[in-house]
Amino acid sequence: MEACKDIWRERRLKNLLSPDSLIEKGLILLIVVTILLFILFPIIMVISTSFYQQGVIDFGNYRNLLSSANLELIRNSVFVATLSSLLGTFFALCVALYVFFQKRKVGELIYRSLMITMISPPFISAIALIMLFGRRGLITHGILGLSVNPYGWQGIVLLQTLSQISLASIMLISALNAIDSRLIQASRDLGANPTQTLSRVILPSIFPAIMSVLFLFFTMNMADFGTPIIIGGSFNVLAAEAYLKTFSAADIGKAATLSVLLIPPAIVAFYFYRKNVGKINTLSEGARTLKGAELNFRLPVIIRVFIGLVTGAFFFSMVLKYGNIFLSAITTNVSGELVFTWEHIERFHYRYVDAFYRTLRMSVMAGLLSSVVGILLSYYTHRLKLPLMKSVEFVASLPYIIPGLFFGLGYIVAFHNEPLLLTGTMTILILNCTFRHISVGNKAANAAFENIDGKLEMAARDLGTSRVGVLATIIFPLLKSSFLVSFINTFTKSMTTVGPIIFLATPRNMVSSVLMFHDITNGRYGLGAVVATVLIFITVSVNLVAIRFLSKEKEEKPAAERSLRKERGEKYAAGAKGFN
Amino acid sequence: MLLELKGLTKLFDEYNGVRDLNLKVAEGEFITLLGPSGCGKTTALNLIGGFLKPDRGEIIMEDVPITDLPPEKRPISTVFQSYALFPHLNVLENIAYGIRFYRKVKKKKTLEMAGEYIKIVGLEGYESYKVGNLSGGQQQRVALARAMATNPRILLLDEPLSNLDASLRHRLREEIRNLQQRMGITMIFVTHDQSEALSLSDWIVVMDKGNVIQVGTPKEIYFHPKSDYVASFIGKSNIIKEHQGETLIIRPEDIKVDLDSNGDYRIDSLTFLGQHTELKISNGEVSLEVIAPGKENSDFNKGDRVKATITHKIKI
Numbered sequence: 001m002e003a004c005k006d007i008w009r010e011r012r013l014k015n016l017l018s019p020d021s022l023i024e025k026g027l028i029l030l031i032v033v034t035i036l037l038f039i040l041f042p043i044i045m046v047i048s049t050s051f052y053q054q055g056v057i058d059f060g061n062y063r064n065l066l067s068s069a070n071l072e073l074i075r076n077s078v079f080v081a082t083l084s085s086l087l088g089t090f091f092a093l094c095v096a097l098y099v100f101f102q103k104r105k106v107g108e109l110i111y112r113s114l115m116i117t118m119i120s121p122p123f124i125s126a127i128a129l130i131m132l133f134g135r136r137g138l139i140t141h142g143i144l145g146l147s148v149n150p151y152g153w154q155g156i157v158l159l160q161t162l163s164q165i166s167l168a169s170i171m172l173i174s175a176l177n178a179i180d181s182r183l184i185q186a187s188r189d190l191g192a193n194p195t196q197t198l199s200r201v202i203l204p205s206i207f208p209a210i211m212s213v214l215f216l217f218f219t220m221n222m223a224d225f226g227t228p229i230i231i232g233g234s235f236n237v238l239a240a241e242a243y244l245k246t247f248s249a250a251d252i253g254k255a256a257t258l259s260v261l262l263i264p265p266a267i268v269a270f271y272f273y274r275k276n277v278g279k280i281n282t283l284s285e286g287a288r289t290l291k292g293a294e295l296n297f298r299l300p301v302i303i304r305v306f307i308g309l310v311t312g313a314f315f316f317s318m319v320l321k322y323g324n325i326f327l328s329a330i331t332t333n334v335s336g337e338l339v340f341t342w343e344h345i346e347r348f349h350y351r352y353v354d355a356f357y358r359t360l361r362m363s364v365m366a367g368l369l370s371s372v373v374g375i376l377l378s379y380y381t382h383r384l385k386l387p388l389m390k391s392v393e394f395v396a397s398l399p400y401i402i403p404g405l406f407f408g409l410g411y412i413v414a415f416h417n418e419p420l421l422l423t424g425t426m427t428i429l430i431l432n433c434t435f436r437h438i439s440v441g442n443k444a445a446n447a448a449f450e451n452i453d454g455k456l457e458m459a460a461r462d463l464g465t466s467r468v469g470v471l472a473t474i475i476f477p478l479l480k481s482s483f484l485v486s487f488i489n490t491f492t493k494s495m496t497t498v499g500p501i502i503f504l505a506t507p508r509n510m511v512s513s514v515l516m517f518h519d520i521t522n523g524r525y526g527l528g529a530v531v532a533t534v535l536i537f538i539t540v541s542v543n544l545v546a547i548r549f550l551s552k553e554k555e556e557k558p559a560a561e562r563s564l565r566k567e568r569g570e571k572y573a574a575g576a577k578g579f580n
Numbered sequence: 581m582l583l584e585l586k587g588l589t590k591l592f593d594e595y596n597g598v599r600d601l602n603l604k605v606a607e608g609e610f611i612t613l614l615g616p617s618g619c620g621k622t623t624a625l626n627l628i629g630g631f632l633k634p635d636r637g638e639i640i641m642e643d644v645p646i647t648d649l650p651p652e653k654r655p656i657s658t659v660f661q662s663y664a665l666f667p668h669l670n671v672l673e674n675i676a677y678g679i680r681f682y683r684k685v686k687k688k689k690t691l692e693m694a695g696e697y698i699k700i701v702g703l704e705g706y707e708s709y710k711v712g713n714l715s716g717g718q719q720q721r722v723a724l725a726r727a728m729a730t731n732p733r734i735l736l737l738d739e740p741l742s743n744l745d746a747s748l749r750h751r752l753r754e755e756i757r758n759l760q761q762r763m764g765i766t767m768i769f770v771t772h773d774q775s776e777a778l779s780l781s782d783w784i785v786v787m788d789k790g791n792v793i794q795v796g797t798p799k800e801i802y803f804h805p806k807s808d809y810v811a812s813f814i815g816k817s818n819i820i821k822e823h824q825g826e827t828l829i830i831r832p833e834d835i836k837v838d839l840d841s842n843g844d845y846r847i848d849s850l851t852f853l854g855q856h857t858e859l860k861i862s863n864g865e866v867s868l869e870v871i872a873p874g875k876e877n878s879d880f881n882k883g884d885r886v887k888a889t890i891t892h893k894i895k896i
Binding site: 452453456458459460462463464465466469473477478480 | 678726
């Protein structure tokens with residue numbers, strides 16, 4: 001023991017040369033600069049582009065907005081987006097309530113199915129709609145002998161509604177699970193029956209979540225250009241016009257102006273989203289949460305049947321959708337008859353494998369980067385409480401709510417000149433996907449930090465670890481789950497996204513989802529279905545592995561959580577002050 | 581001197597922090613910083629540990645200033661109030677952590693060395709337990725072992741017993757004292773519990789609002805408090821302001837009461853607590869608190885007239 005008594009004396013001298021705090025400063029600088037450069041800068045560029053015409057400030061783009069053609073576009077967009085987000089939110093609420101009051105096992109099963117049906121490239125349900133219910137649809141034409149026109153606003157509303165139910169239900173289920181169950185018990189105790197409790201306690205409790213879902217989907221539907229282009233027929237909307245303006249007419253100024261119009265609803269969505277997050281975080285210390293099934297609580301038969309039917313119909317439509325996509329990949333429709341064929345798969349093999357590898361590489365890279373940056377951002381903002389980091393974190397949360405189209409446009413405008421000439425490269429795709437999804441990792445890490453004793457880093461430093469060493473040996477190992485959640489989210493979205501990268505993927509750096517979009521818009525449904533099948537298969541498998549891993553982690557957690565809860569409780573009891 | 585604090589100051593605002601702290605700690609001593617929450621004792625500990633930078637003042641260790649040294653380079657380890665055990669590591673790995681990073685021992689050997697500390701704190705058999713599955717007392721031992729495993733010159737303990745229940749607190753208190761004497765480790769201990777301070781310390785530093793009020797041995801502090809603040813914080817006391825501006829302090833156990841129908845005092849209230857009985861007596865002018873031990877003092881009644889004999893009093 002004597003030998004190591006004086007280690008500190010020699011080490012003291014080395015301290016001045018220690019690269020440790022330099023590395024950390026560099027890391028913080030890197031995070032701040034990249035967030036400003038790859039999030040704030042493109043956003044500002046889109047807005048400023050909308051004000052310029054041929055190099056001078058000009059409000060022409062905005063004046064032209066009020067032309068009757070544009071007003072019609074706005075009206076169409078608002079109409080469709082309102083209708084589909086209202087319907088989607090309502091159905092999602094039904095599904096969520098059904099799951100919440102379901103027995104644990106069944107509820108869990110439905111929940112997992114929701115997580116899987118959430119994974120789907122956008123607008124691929126359009127394939128199913130056209131193949132099953134279109135003019136030559138298997139059901140409408142083949143079985144019923146009708147010739148129905150699926151094109152028009154009804155098609156858009158149907159597809160948008162269906163496509164958002166999974167995610168919306170999951171968001172609402174977590175809000176329901178976060179209700180302090182004592183409120184429900186108290187309501188019953190004070191004489192309210194289940195229906196009254198539902199309308200006076202349960203629904204008001206999740207009201208911010210409902211609004212958040214509603215506006216989130218309103219924003220997404222406003223910004224959705226894929227569905228209207230494929231299924232809208234002659235019914236045109238704002239986002240589709242912005243897409244066409246950029247894509248065919250190359251009128252960036254006009255496209256920028258149109259996409260700026262998508263921002264106000266996004267801000268409202270963001271407001272409710274923040275409110276909702278705030279509420280969940282401030283759940284009182286003693287709040288107890290139970291699954292609805294564990295409460296002795298039965299809704300009236302008529303409501304139960306209704307929400308059950310909605311849930312059933314939703315899953316039936318999902319079976320139709322996925323079944324049809326897989327079927328379309330290996331068949332071709334010869335005058336109403338399905339004929340087996342290898343044709344689509346062969347075409348995929350020859351043309352798309354390269355793009356597919358690129359997509360995979362891009363998604364993995366983006367997943368890793370966005371998780372690392374998101375966690376570090378959270379660490380420096382909330383653990384070390386560095387000044388101004390909250391503003392940086394706010395900037396980082398913007399892409400979550402900004403329409404993908406807008407964000408993609410921003411990258412085109414911002415990065416097509418030296419020294420930041422990135423258009424047409426793999427890098428721009430990775431950066432776009434990374435920074436678009438950074439806030440999920442950030443939020444996951446924020447939540448995880450809430451439950452981690454604030455003295456751990458101090459202890460690690462005390463035991464001889466450097467600042468950077470703390471990150472490697474304590475922070476990242478502890479945030480394994482958050483890292484995985486963030487990685488999976490970014491990976492999944494990057495694999496299936498189209499909106500933000502449709503302008504960024506050129507023939508030189510093409511990705512699968514964009515190829516699929518072009519195939520479907522050009523009527524090559526079979527080929528589109530093969531791409532969709534491959535994307536779904538890979539993404540779902542990766543997700544299943546992750547879910548499995550996460551639930552294993554969770555099983556190991558209870559003991560640790562128990563001790564943490566105790567610790568936190570006792571810290572309050574002892575009146576100890578937090579260490580800043 | 582092993583450790584010397586010279587004019588150490590760190591103020592968060594006017595009332596929070598530490599003001600002009602001077603202290604000398606010799607090798608092998610057990611020093612307690614005692615005071616109510618907010619008195620600055622934890623700030624002082626954080627300054628010594630290196631987690632805070634002082635506004636002014638110096639920390640000197642064996643004549644070498646270490647004020648600018650980060651915590652990972654100081655030969656000082658801390659046992660945190662919440663223990664701050666790493667939840668992703670098991671018991672052995674937690675203890676090995678400092679051996680690996682502070683003492684820079686090769687990874688393989690660290691676990692072996694950590695085993696020795698497991699023995700010292702008596703946790704054999706728990707090596708591979710997740711720390712979340714341990715009881716409070718066991719976690720406390722892991723925290724102790726982990727801090728000792730870096731071979732620190734000084735061990736800092738931040739209210740390490742406050743999260744434990746009363747009987748365990750008693751036992752661990754003795755264990756810590758034994759360990760300290762057996763291993764000869766210098767310890768600086770922070771607490772707001774006077775009985776911990778009295779029973780463990782060689783020296784007690786009484787603090788209030790960032791200032792050091794008195795430094796002394798437990799007996800000095802108890803029997804010769806410098807102010808009524810110290811007297812009232814440590815032990816119970818009757819504080820009597822005399823006419824000449826003097827303050828008289830009488831410990832409740834230094835008053836003997838006897839039934840006497842002609843006595844000056846009357847019993848206002850009494851509480852039977854088993855090993856002793858607490859009485860409140862008054863003579864119309866002053867009222868006194870009395871702690872009367874044993875069975876012989878358990879049979880008083882409210883309203884009884886008594887004679888009070890003061891066996892020891894302190895003048896300030």
